[in-house]
Amino acid sequence: MQLTAEIRTEHGKRPVRRLRNQGMIPGVIYGPEMEPVSIKLKKQEVEKFIHALSEAKPVTLRINVDGKTQDIEVFVKKVQIDKVTDEIVHIDFYKPAMGHVMRIEIPIRVVGKPIGVEKGGIMEVLHTELPVETLPGALVEHIEIDVSHLNLGESYHVRDLKLPEGMKVLLPADEALVTIIVPKGLQVEEVTAAAPAETIEPEVIKKGKKAEETEEEKE
Structure with a gap:
């Protein structure tokens, strides 16, 4: 330009x-x-x-x-x-x-469709730019991160970045850049689906006991 x-x-x-x-x-x-x-x-x-x-x-x-x-x-x-x-x-x-470190913010480019999104999760991008220190020779126009492997409840952190040599991120290593949120509705569905399984077993046991008592009475 x-x-x-x-x-x-x-x-x-x-x-x-x-x-x-x-x-x-x-x-x-x-x-x-x-x-x-x-x-x-x-x-x-x-x-x-x-x-x-x-x-x-x-x-x-x-x-x-x-x-x-x-x-x-x-x-x-x-x-x-x-x-x-x-x-x-x-x-x-x-x-x-040359030889002098620059402090700038580099745009983040998110690529890939997360596994968690395909399962109904919501992707939230927490940072659109990355504050870094870098030498002029290591400068790039953007940082690309592939989030296709992220599942429900998982995040892409600063420590997961692949950076050019000589570049340092001015954020903590455990800082999340992108996260896959689990919607409340999705959690409710999972709990509801699991609930019947817990009530079936006691009912079967009760029926079994009645059947045994009936047999004893006949004897």
Whole structure:
């Protein structure tokens, strides 16, 4: 994905408000081996790609600096949205550096139909993103987890993940990511089905005793 950006010299509330009225979105680029750089992007271009933006997906910013075009690979760190207008008001971009650990959230992609769901259970996804620490070279756009083996009442935990080398999850190992809930109705059916079996045996025993007593009386 590529976005065009320009160096921004406007700072402060009024200049930034004027910038937004001109159809531009203010932003900033920062990273471990650079000074923060203020930029501005075309609102129309950003809105076109906003649904595809992800903290784990690299973005190429094409910036014109002193008459020279420069491409910088960055990651979207934060998107600020106006609570009233629901419009983008600011974007933070992070420029990684080799050898420096990044803290980001990677989308989780759940695949497979759990055995428990086929038996009437309900799948509940507890985490849609995974907070991790990783080196730039180990970064992936999403983490895929196969839940097809999960039965009723079972869960997929952090410890079950298969991660790229150099990636560390910032959650406890026993944290559940996906779980298969057993509906109450399903539990009731199981108990109801088992109940008659418990009452049949005593009745048979009573009949047996009566039969024995009858035989004794005849003798």
